Amino acid sequence: MTSLDDLSLTEAAALLERRALTSRELTAACLARAEQRRSLNSVIALLADRAMVEAEDSDRRRAAGAARGPLDGIPLGVKDNILLAGVPATAGSNILRRHVAAYDATAVERLRRAGAVLLAKLNLDEFGMGSSNENSAFGPCRNPWDESRTPGGSSGGAAAAVAAGLCLGCLGTDTGGSIRQPAAFCGVSGLRPTYGRVSRYGVIAFASSLDQVGPLGRSAGDVALLMNAIAGHDPRDSTSAPRPVPDFAAAIGRGVRGLRVGLPREYFELGGCTADVAAAVRDAIAVLEAAGARVSEIALPHTRYAIACYYLIATAEASSNLARYDGVRYGDRVDPGRGLAELYLATRGQGFGAEVKRRILLGTFVLSAGYYDAYYRRAQQVRTLISRDFEQAFAAVDVIAAPIAPTPAFALGEKTADPLTMYLSDIFTISVNLGGVCGMSVPCGLSAGPRPLPIGLQLIGRPFDEESVLAAAGALQEATDWHRRRPPEGGSGRP
């Protein structure tokens, strides 16, 4: 038997089911692991006591023959912009550092109903704004493969925690790549579902029309099991889709025979991928082809406008979404005692970090009278064109395969001086959010060199066709073992 730290969710579920393992043992192992890997700074709040109680509850249920399914007793983590009643939800921000959530997010409530043990609130870029987890008021999270490098962002803590075995799966959020890019950088699997597939209720909003909750796990199968629990219509989120929810786990073994896989010309031309990344992605596509997929080239001609379009829409929505953090009703208030305007300025001035302020300013400008048409409205038009690109592409193929990021995990501090360079690293992931499709990251290789770093393959599917994406991911994991690779012990790499 592999060590507890190396188990996948699917494997752990089987052991629990066979009563070869208890949730208590598993949870205790994860908590010990969290202590052992504190240097990662992936955890904002470890919920040790609560988690042990939940684990014991789960063991009792199982002993009584009343287990609630494969997630019962499984220790999971939640990105700290998702609400868990009675526990602070900081969104990685000083302004919410002491804000205790009043209610459970719908996705959390559904995990609870499935019997999961919720063990940690995980580090992130403040309000989800960043690609390296360096914009966190709680300090950067580190990549378990090389602690001098970023785990990616904004769900950096979630990806690092899964990779390092602190928990068997996580909920993240993805507004422009925030699940997929850290999953790729940390060598785990992460799915950004179609907008509307998972409720946003109880998820601290960054950009409401782009935000989506999704799972990270150690395999495509783990991700599918988590999806089975969290997906589905929620009357409390008007934008959640009233559509039937398939059995995502059933898609994993479906295979790719006859599946049409498209390679977007622009992604391979524009991106400036490193040789390692290009080779790993090419190899993964060859694996799918060998398994029966039919591969062809496609065009997504408006890709070049995606980043500009994204930074207009996302910042506009963020500027409005973050207006509620004013120190009046909750959160930290800074009151210099010189009236209302000063209270607002001091609270927000001290509560928000630099990147959040930059985006609020950008978004405020974008929506201002006289600029709305030139920026916001134009960006919405471009967004429509990007959606249409996908529609046309999906007339000819079932799944699109592409890189997740041009490079493996970059060094902490490497891009912080130049926000624009940081923004450009999201070129491959952002279109998925704008186009209303779904996308996944699966490990497909390691970079060369003394300290190898994970590389991710992106699989993009039609709206609400997460199943085809999971089928392709499953086929790749059937034929390769990249998803079983674990980071070297002890993290290493620190200069």
Add this chain to the structure above:
Amino acid sequence: MNDHRGFESVIGLEVHAQLLTRSKIFCGCPTAFGATPNSHVCPVCLGHPGALPVLNRAAVEHAVRFGLAIGCRINQRSVFARKNYFYPDLPKGYQISQFDRPLCEHGQLVVDVDGQPRPIGIIRVHLEEDAGKNLHQGSDPSRSYVDYNRAGVPLAEIVSAPDLRSPAEAVAYLRELRAILIYLESCDGNMQEGSFRCDANVSVRPVGQSALGTRTELKNINSFKFVAQALEHEIERQIDVLADGGQVEQETRLWDEEAHRTRPMRGKEESHDYRYFPDPDLLPLVVDDGWLERLRRERPLLPADRRARLQGELGLPAPDVAMLVEDKALGDYFEAALSRCPGNPRAVANWVVNDVQALVKNAVGGAAACPVAPDALGALIGLVDAGVVASAGARQVFFELAAGRASDPAVAARALGVELVDDSAALAAAVDQVIASSGAEVDKYRAGKKQVIGYLVGQVLRRLGGKVDPKQVNELLRRRLDA
């Protein structure tokens, strides 16, 4: 006011009407007024992180019904937008409202001042959420407090065209608007509690000029009386400014009811850029054909319908019509009483606008809470018409009913002893006695001084204790004396 020192006034009104839904527009909290501060709140209406709005369809129905009642085009696809600004009573830092795609557009209301019906355009009706309320008294006088019970109460904002030409027309417009909302049971119309609020845009221009003058916006006018006073003062003020060769400044002014004048709002806050954009948390509001058709079919009685019936069908006098139309509860009372006594609408109206109205003037609930049931009043009027009681006796019965000492007017009339005697022998005897004992008056009458009959009638009534119909006595006396 229409022509004032060579100027005419141009007025447009913005009304905010709280809609009578049980729960708030985007969450399940109750809307009831007067609860303990911050007892009707939840994560959604407090703007907690992660909370999302879900539209209350009952609010949509109220707004659509109102739109249909004033002949609006209903936009079957409308869009909620965020109006962004910071204020402590605004939990999310933005108000969810409608901007470039409102629910209803292009309606019209006819107002009637001095018998001159004039159509007033209504540009738009849209849905939005109310804000909370800043309270400046609390346990610590150096602090301000906020009550969020009102935050998220549904509002219809109703914007008129600048078609009103005088404070009197503005008041007539508001009265009609309020009556329609009350008829639809969409708003309680209570201006003091703020469930029916009005802002006015007003400008003046030389008579004959078609371009509009610079306008000011008047806020904080919470009664019809203040609307009229505030507009009159503001129009005078603007004319003074222009007559002195000055220029009206575009600004927001508050009506100061103590000082009895308008004054500029402190701080020039009106240069707000609200940065409207479609709310990504809400899908466009779609009112499909079936829904719209149902609301069209369910069209309830409106003030205009009642006006047509009372005026045209029943021929009631104009002041009675005005009162019975504007006060829906009183009008409903009238109809209920009339159904018991269908033959005499004028008498019923007369009772209702005088006696019933006086009785319920200051009562909570108005005529609906009248201690005299409309059915009982109808029955009482029936007794008068049948000659069972005289009107003086009927009034006594009415007060008996009002005091709760009786519920059946016939029983009360008997108990009070005000039933008219229906005994021709007793009447004939009394008449004979009076003629016999009033020789001088009888002589005068026969000599041509016919008015002396009044004295003789009085004598007969006294003998019979008032329990006869004076008309009948008069008739009998004349017959005898003229024989």
